[in-house]
Amino acid sequence: MIVSRSVKALRKRERALAELVDRVPSHIWRLTADGEPIFFNEQMIDYLGRDIADLRLPGMSRLDAMIEMAIHPDDAAGFRGALHHCFATGESFSTRYRLRRYDGVYRWMSSRADSIHDRHGRISQWYGLCHDIDDQVHAEEALQRSERHLQRLIDALPVHICSWTPAGELSYVSRRYMQELGLSKANFEEFARAAQELVHPEDSPEVQRRAAHCIRAGEPFTMRYRRRGPNGMFHWTEGRFEPLRDRNGAIVEWYGLSIDVEDQVRVQEALSLAQQNFARASQAASLAELSASIAHEISQPLAAVISSSDVSLRWLSAEPPNIERAQKAVERISASAHSAVEVVGRIRALFKRSEASRDYAALDSVVREARDLMAEEAMRRRVRMDIELERDLPPIAFDRVQVQQVLINLIRNGLEAMDSAGDDRVLHIRARRATDTVQIEISDRGPGVEFPDRIFEPFFTTKGQGMGMGLAISRSIVESHGGRLSVEQADPHGAKFVFTLPVEVEQAAHA
Missing domain, CATH: 3.30.450.20 (PAS domain)
Known part of the structure; x- marks a missing residue:
């Protein structure tokens, strides 16, 4: 009775194991020691077709016949050689190949087989497992195609x-x-x-x-x-x-x-040089035109002064001197002199800054714009521009174009000053709130200013091609805004230009 229950339990486990082997979503097979197929699970039989188990071809073993019929022609020789090598050496079998499905479709498979030995150490059987890797292989091929395409693109x-x-x-x-x-x-x-x-x-x-x-x-x-x-x-x-x-x-x-970027840099250098030459030519033309205008406007009253002076001298030299006529000539001299003063006054008025174009705004955006406008030239001169803007700068009344002109002039001077410097080429731009002003500092690491007392004088320049008007005009603009422009020694070396613009009390109270 006990033996009967044990046999039933054993048979039950065998049926469960057989069902498990048939249900596993892989192909399980078994060969004799010399390679004769003796078992395929249901998954493999369903894949290959029911007649595969009884396949016979003249002059071939059953295994070779199955290889001939089921393995892709391009893979059959390699598969057969690898399998027979394992039979001869006892080594494990592992390979990839394309296996023909019952409907004629080939799908990629990965197979592995190991030998089982008897108690004398001889191979008694081979157990194998293969599973479908077709989707994986196609994904790998797609990835390889993509990688090759990307590699060709990078190389090109x-x-x-x-x-x-x-x-x-x-x-x-x-x-x-x-x-x-x-x-x-x-x-x-x-x-x-x-x-x-x-x-x-x-x-x-x-x-x-x-x-x-x-x-x-x-x-x-x-x-x-x-x-x-x-x-x-x-x-x-x-x-x-x-x-x-x-x-x-x-x-x-x-x-x-x-x-x-060689071509781009050369084009930029040529453009920059052309812009500089054009600016110098424009300045020279404007100066010549202004000089001619001033000479023309003032020449007439000065000529009248000279003429009246000659007449007055003649009347005073007469015998006897004609005081009345000489006095009238002196009166004409005075009138002509006043006319010359009026001409000069009108010319000065042309250069007075109109407060109508001034708006209340924070200075930080103008500083950034000036920095951006000079960024290309800074890169060309291999200078790093560091900017430090204090937060919540109060709004001030200023002419945006004129103050930007001052900033660009000071930045350009700093960049040019470091042409002969070594690797330490840094231009520092700083804006901060002082007591009743906003203070802007532009410091370079060049050789410094040799003549600080004269640097703001009109027509004084240390540049070979300079006109000596940039700093003079900059100081005039700053002073017309009620500020001050000065220069001092930078730390550790170089020059620091500092200018201030006033914060009006009413605006500061609302800031």
């Missing part, structure tokens, strides 16, 4: 592309970049050395400093510098690096590219 782009890990290890260099550097494969040390050697010696320290700072701070990097090309000539290049962050904000990769 006229830019140099590379990437780095957060630890600073090179992870990718585009083919075009490696060819220019003369490298056959991506190697961090060789790449860093070769890339550094190509940068112009004058630009290399600043490039390294800013790149190191950006990596430490996790900030994007953008800079123009000169790099030696394949022809040995230095070309202007713009380098850009951006960090890729995960959802937590941690940097997972650095992506960078460099673009040849």
Whole structure:
């Protein structure tokens, strides 16, 4: 009775196991030691077709016949060779291949088989498992096609592309970049050395400093510098690096590219030079026109003064002197002199600043606009402009165009002053609230001002091509606004120009 229950339980477990084997969503098969098929589960039979179990081909073993009929012709030889190698050596079997479904459709499969040994160590059977990986294979192929397309696109782009890990290890260099550097494969040390050697010696320290700072701070990097090309000539290049962050904000990769901007820089330099020449020509033409106008306006009363003076001398030299006529001549001299004064007064009135064009506004937007207008020239001169604006600056009454003219003139002077400086080229612009004024400071790190007492005099200049009117006009504009413009020594070196604009009491009370 006990034996009968044990047999029933054993048979029940066997049926459950057989059902499990048939229901597993994979193909399970078993071979004899010499490769004769002896079992396929229901999933495999349903896939291949019910007649596969009884398949026979003349002159072939049952296994070879199944391979011939079910395995894709391009994969059959490799499959058969791998399987027979395992039979001969006892090694595990593992391969990918295309298997023909009962309806003639081939799908990719992944198979693995291992041997079972008897108590004498001999192989008694082979147990195998294969599962459908067709969707996975097609996804991999699509991904590979996409990667190849992307790689061809990157190789065709006229830019140099590379990437780095957060630890600073090179992870990718585009083919075009490696060819220019003369490298056959991506190697961090060789790449860093070769890339550094190509940068112009004058630009290399600043490039390294800013790149190191950006990596430490996790900030994007953008800079123009000169790099030696394949022809040995230095070309202007713009380098850009951006960090890729995960959802937590941690940097997972650095992506960078460099673009040849030589033509763009040359065009900008030519345009800037043309604008400067045009500005100087316009200034000279305006000065000549103004001088001719002044000479024309004042020549007539001065000529009358000279003529009346000659007449007066003749009447006074007569024998006897004609005092009455001489007195009338002197009266004409006085009238002509007053006329000359009126002419000068009208000319001065042309240069008086009209308060009608002044509006109440905060100064920070004008400072930013002036900085932006000079950004291109600063980049060309390799100068970094730092701006520091105090929050909640009070509104003041000023002519926007005139104050912007002052700012641009002072910024341009600071940029030009650092042409002969080394790598420490920084222009600092600061705006802050003083007692009853808003104070703007523009400091450079150039050689400083040699003649601070004369620098604001009209027609005094230390520039070879200067007219000596820029600072004089700037001071005139600031003073017409009720402010003051001065210069002092910057720390640690250079010049600091400071000008103030008054905050009116009524407006300050509402600020």
